[in-house]
Amino acid sequence: MISNLINAKCIFLFLLFCNSLISQAPPFIRSISPLISSSEKTVTITGINFPASSSNVNVSFGGVKGKIISSTNTQIISTVPSGALYRPISITTNGLTGYYPFPFHLTYPNGGYITSSSFRKKIELPTKELPKDIVVGDLNDDGLHEIVVSNSKSNTITVFVNSGKLLFTEKFDLPTGISPQGIVIADIDADGRNDILVANQGSNTISIFKNILMYGQLAAESFSPKYDLAVDERPNSIEVYDLERDGRNDIIVSNENGNTISVLRGITATQNAPLNFSKKISLTTQLRPRSVSIGDIDRDGRADIFCVNEFSNSISIFRNISKRDSLTTRSFAQRVDLLVGSKPKSIALADINNDRRLDLIIAHSDEDYFSIIRNKSKPDTITVNTFEKQTDYPTSGAQDDIVAADFDGDGRCDIGIVTGSNFLSLHKNSGEFSSNNLKSYINFTTGSGPIALTVGDLDGDAHPEILTINKGSNTISVFQNRIGPPxxxxxxxxxxxxxxxxxxxxxxxxxxxxxxxxxxxxxxxxxxxxxxxxxxxxxxxxxxxxxxxxxxxxxxxxxxxxPKPTIYNIEPEVGVPGTEIKITGLNFNPDKNKNLIRFGTMQAEIISASSEEMRVIVPFGGTYEPISITVDGVTVKSVKPFAITYSGMGISKSYFEANINKPTLKIPVKIQLGDFDMNGRLDLLTLNDGSDSLSLYYNSKNAESIIYGTFEDPIHIATTIKGEDFVVCDINGDEQLDVAMSHYTTNSISIFRSKPRPKIIAFNFQPLVDRIELKTGLYPRAVAVGDIDGDGKMDIAVTNYGSYNISIFRNIGSGSGLSKNTFSEKIDIPAGNKPWGIAIADIDGDKKNDLVVANSGANTLSLYRNIGNIGTFTTSSFDLPIELPTGMTPTNLAIADFNNDLLNDIVVVNSNERSISVFPNQNKIGSITTDAFSESFKVNVSLSPTSLAINDIDGDGLCDIGVISASGNIALLQNFIKKNKFSDDSFISKAQISSNESLSNIAIADIDNDGRNDIILACDSTNNFKVYYNNIPPYIPLDTAGIAKPLGVNTFYFKNHFSVLSAYHLSKSLRILGGLSFKPRVGVAGGFKYLIKALSLNNLTPYLGLVGGINYKYVSLVGGITSKKEEESKINGFISFPIGIEFQNEKGVSIMIGTPLQLHPDLNYGFMLNIGYYF
CATH class of the missing domain: 2.60.40.10 (Immunoglobulins)
Structure with missing residues (x-):
């Protein structure tokens, strides 16, 4: 009986002892699920030695407590706090703490990106002089992080109390040892409150500020007086962790002058007992350890120690092999050193590629790269072979500190660095180990001299903010995270x-x-x-x-x-003004008033419109260009130019005479034409180099004029800046003609918006309203306008003579406004030596506009094939240029399909030799090669040419060329191309005209609306412009209606004078002549023709005729012989040999000599050609 009692008592005492042992065992975490989660979600923590009641346990997510939902001896369920840090989760109960060896990773939804706007403009908080380190942690259990800063000069730390919404109105200081450096926030005594520890470099100590706050406002009184512990010489960095897993936190400190790491084992007896630490142990490092970090590298459940050695260019690794309740130098395996590059300054541990291994991230104090060393360890071993070769990544400069954290909430640790360039540089992690991952970065400007940084959610939205401490400006820079859904x-x-x-x-x-x-x-x-x-x-x-x-x-x-309008076909493809043409395609506006069609810069009348067809009247003043259609501000052009034709006799000097000579302002250097007041006539603009202005001359018809246009007095428009070149075009799609101008002296271009005011001032150059200025490269020369990216908007390209490149401004505007926002930032493309002339045109027939540039210093043309996509433009939107040799000093150039093969050819002025170069285009669609221009040739012109213009001068449907020289010579080169084949004589000078004054520019266009293209010249030496009217007879269709069918037309040709007379058959012997006589100030002409039947010789009959004029006094007496066929038939052809005399009151007498002409016998009318000669 007694024996049984004794045995029972022994058993009871043994069980009581075992229970005591269990109650003293620290909590041990076996797993956490999930280990990556967002705030307010729950995590399940499994292990042993947990309390059965949630009232006696704290779960810390890197220093911020989670809300415990349930607790048993083996499982705790807790919510994730918004302020969770990338650190191991710990459980604290009964004065003991257990850690999970791998960090918990907080994410948040709607992230996954880092841009320059991901963090709001920094908030600056003042500090004391020479701050050294910064950390965040929740010191009053409100779930928000406070900020703690060490102040090395004042020997204090400053605590900034977080009031929420990024407000830190309250702060207080705590005195430290001499020259405080690194700081850490941790619950050192396992009482559930976060304490502050700081390394004092000048006094070789660490100070512990025990948190004793029970309730109320956080203040200096919330901390007990500092508790100092001696360490080795000049400590600088500090960490806290339970190294030997006895439930008590230890302290790890790096000492830069001692070349050691000091480890102080925590041996505080109970939860409320005084702080107590064993005598420090020292682990020898290499030279000048600067930063210490803790993490389980070999996945054995024990945290290992790392430090960077600045003067040895290495990392020292101390593998933790400790046993519970023991921590000595033997608790660490032999040190492993890794060479990591020049002057490592700081180290962070993080799982970069989510393989559940902590990798090493190193900052360098004198390099512009940081390094990552991938961990490929196996359990229970650390050697130099545990790590892959380091990878270096460029950053914004030499670094002072580095952190790893998930800034964008995508589940991957990104990298944050502070550099000597006053930048916070953020490198987004894509989750792979590759040379491209982490390569790019975004800079945020900090205060002066950033030296350290930390990460934590300050405003309770679960998005981590980034904080830097700036020793140069004595400030904290706070960058608020504003990543979220759009x-x-x-x-x-x-x-x-x-x-x-x-x-x-x-x-x-x-x-x-x-x-x-x-x-x-x-x-x-x-x-x-x-x-x-x-x-x-x-x-x-x-x-x-x-x-x-x-x-x-x-x-x-x-x-x-x-949908964007599309032009399929134009029928006919040539015609005289007044001709009705049909344009077929897609996506036209059925309301004809909502479509705009232009032939060059002249608007055409639309007769009818549907979504797929429009009927249009060819306007006077149209130029040899593709027809453009604008619908809802979007412009497209036909593939083939429309040719305005008329039947002519070819180009001759005698057909051109200067009829208008208008004064300009000083030194007109460029002419452009456009119908600004929309009256159906081309107005004229001159660019005046000597007065920094444009002059606008409206073209109108007065009471005295039947044919010739007259120009009103000019409206002078200040350009503010000296202009170099300009073009006229509807740039913003509002159906009004605008102006783009280059400025050589200010490295810029200006765009002037046109306001529609018919016959009144078309421009109002208010700098803030209608003129915008965009910066170019150096010394811009020529400017061109065209749709480069295929979006239906006019882009601008300019050659930069001084910087050897091309600046392109993409039009991204919407609506009819015009501002700097209408254009994207310029994109510069390299050009040849001293680029001058430029054109935008489709060279390879792929319906994308390419660039052609004349390089005056290289004697070449550069052709840039457009390979971009619709609506986009970058430096890679053009293929590498091909180079074509020209003559000496190519300057101005033009593009035209000279041989009507649907491929644009090129012509360029060679200003230092007497020639122009012509480049026939033989490219295939989608290809631009040098071989396709191998049949280029030169055309000799008089003296050195300075400018050229193209248009159909003689009305044959082929584009001719006008060339001028500074000395006043004008060469009109007639196009003689046959069957689409170029040859050396494709262009022949048929008119050499001398203006007897210096010429700066030439234009070819129909000024007087007679269907013939005139020559317009800018005369810079005499400050005027001239118009040489084209007097080649136009094609005039005959009206067959009348009292009788016409038998013939008499046409008398004289210098600057011709008559068109239609002969009506009244009887076999009498013909009535009626028609028009064209001459300055000449009106209607009339008369008769009488056949003398009595005289006949071999089927030939003589005749007499008389022609009189109105508004101009002259009389013509005409006689001659006609064929018998005319007398006998109304439909057969006839031959006439006219001869006669004309009396004129101004120029004397002229003799008419007949030229026979046989018409086709099926025609029911004919005409007689009479050529006059002046004495």
């Missing part, structure tokens, strides 16, 4: 067509990569900033606009898509 607030325009740009406003737009119009993706998306995205529509659909980012999507309804 929001659309507005978009414009609401109506858009293919190639159009839609501007989408909102926020969180920096990471937008995809935009959909309906269900069709945009062809190009540009995130301009965090609140603006430009999306270019392809085919598109009406309805919703949807944009997507890694952080989510946003939708707005209200877009109306109008």
């Amino acid at each position: 929001v659309i607030t507005s978009m414009s325009p609401a109506i858009v067509t293919t190639g159009g740009t839609v501007l989408i406003n909102g926020w969180h737009l920096s990471a937008v990569k995809k935009v959909f119009f309906g269900n069709i993706p945009a062809v190009n998306v540009t995130a301009i900033n965090d609140s603006l995205v430009a999306a270019i529509i392809g085919k598109g659909e009406s309805g919703i606009v949807k944009l997507e980012t890694p952080g989510g999507s946003a939708i707005m309804d209200g877009i109306q898509y109008i």
Whole structure:
């Protein structure tokens, strides 16, 4: 009986002892699920030695407590706090702490990107002088991180109390040892409150500030007086962790002058007992350890120690092989050293590629790269072979500190660095170990001299902020994380067509990569900033606009898509002014008033319109260019130029005489033409080099004039800056002609918006309204306008003579406005030596506009093939240029399809030799090669040419060339190409005209609306412009209606004078002549022709005729012999031999000599050709 009692008592005592042992065992975490999660989600922690009640346990996510939902001896379920840090989760109970060896990773939804707008403009908080380190941690259990800074000069730390919403109005100081450096926040005594520890470099100590706050406002009194512990010489970095897993936190300190790491084992007896640590142990490092870090590299459940050695260019690794309740130098395996590059300054541990291994991330104090060493360890071993060869990544400069954290919430640790360039550089992690991952970075400007940084959520939104401490400006820079899902607030325009740009406003737009119009993706998306995205529509659909980012999507309804107009065919392809032509295609506006058709710069009358066909009247003043159609601000052009023709006698000097000589302002250097007042006549603009102005001459018809246009007095328009070159074009799609001008002296271009005011001032050059200035390269020369990216908007290209490149400004405007935002930032493309002339045209027939540039210093042409996509433009939108040799000093150039083979040819002025170079184009579609221009040739002209112009001068449907020289010579080169084949005599000078004054520019266009293209010249030496009217007879269709069918037409040719007389058959012997006589100030002419039947010789009959004029006094007496056939037949041809005399009151007497002409016998009319000669 007694024996049984004794045995029972022994058993009871033994069980009581075992229970005591269990109660003293620290919590041990076996697993956490999930280990990556967002805030407010729950995690399940499994292990042993957990308390059965949740009232006696704290779960810390890197220093911020989670809310415990349930607790048993083997499982705890807790929510994730918004302020969780990338550190191991710990459980604290009964004064003991257990850690999970791998960090918990906080994510958040709608992230996944880092842009320049991901972090709001920094908040600056002042510190004391020479701050050294910064950390965050929750010191009052409100779930928000406080900020703690060490102040090396004042020997204090400053605590900034977080009041929420990034407000830190309250702060207080705590005195430290001498020259405080590194700081850490941790619950050192396992009482559930976070304490502060700091390394004092000047006093070779660490100070512990035990948190004793029970309730109330956090203040200096919330901490007990500092508790100092001695370490080795000049400590600089500090960490806290339970190394030997006895439940008590230890302290690890690096000492830069001692070349050691000090380890102080925590041996505090109970939860509320005084702090107690064993005598430090020292681990020898290499030279000048600067930063210490803790992490389980070999996955054995024990945290290992790492430090960087600045003077040895290495990392020292101390593998933890400790046993519970023991921590000595033997608790660490033999040190492993890794060479890592020049002057490592800081180290961080993080799992870069999510393989559950901690990798090493190193900052370098004198290099512009940081390094990552991948961990490929096996359990229970660390050697030099545990790690792969380091990979270096460029950053913004030499670094002072580095951190790893998931800034964008995508589940991958990104890298943050502070550099000596006053930058916070963020490197986004794509999750792979490759040379491209982490290569790019985004800089945020800090205060002066950033020296350290830390990461933590300060405003309770679970998005981590980034903080830097700046020793130069004695400040803290706080960067608020504003990554999130996109929001659309507005978009414009609401109506858009293919190639159009839609501007989408909102926020969180920096990471937008995809935009959909309906269900069709945009062809190009540009995130301009965090609140603006430009999306270019392809085919598109009406309805919703949807944009997507890694952080989510946003939708707005209200877009109306109008397909881009397309021209398929023009019939006929040539014609005289007044001809009705049919244009077929797609996506025309059925309302004819909502389409605009131009022949060059002249607007055409639209008779009828449907979505697929328009009927148009060919206007006077049209030039040899593709027809353009503008619908809803979008412009497209026909593939083939329209040729305005008339039947002519070819080019001759005698057909041209200067009829207008108008004064200009000083030194006119350039002429452009366009119908600015929309009266159907070409107005004239001169660029005046000597007065920094444009002069606009409206072209009108006065009461005295039947044919010739007259120019009103000019309107002078100040350009503000000296102009070099300019072009006239509707740039913003508002159906008005605008002006783009280059400025050689200010390295810029100006765009002037035209205001539609018929016959009144068409420009109002208010600098802030109608003129915008854009910066170019050095010394811009020539400017060209055309649709480069195929979006239907006019882009601008300019050659930069001094910087040997081309600046291109893409038109991204919407609506009819014009501002700097109408154009994207310029893109520069390299050119040859001293680029001058430039043209935008489709060279290879692929319906994309290419660039042609004359390099005056290299004696070459550069041809840039457009390989870009619709609505986009980058430096890679053009293929590498091909080079074509020219003559000496090529300057001005022009593009035209000279041989009507649907390929644009090139002609360029060689200003230092007496020639122009012609480049016949034989390229295949989609290809531009030098071989395709191998049949180039030169055409000799008089003296050195300075400028050229192209148009059909003689009305034969082929484009001719006009060339001028500075000395006043004009050469008109007639196009003699036959059967589409070029030859050396394809262009022949048929008129050499001397103006007897210096010439600066030439234009060829129909000024007087007679259907013939005139010659317009700028005379810079005499400050005027001249018009040489084209007096080649036009084609005039005959009206067969009348009292009788016409038998013939008499045409009398004289210098600057011709008559068209239609002969009507009244009887076999009497013909009545009627018609028009064309001459300055000449009106209607009339008369008769009488056949003398009595006289006949071999079927020939003599005749007499008399012609009189109105408004001009002259009389013509005509006689001759006609064939019998005329007398006998109304439809057969006839031969006439006229001879006669004309009396004129101004120029004396002229004799007419007949030229026989046989007409086709099936025609019911004929004409007699009479050539006059003046004495």
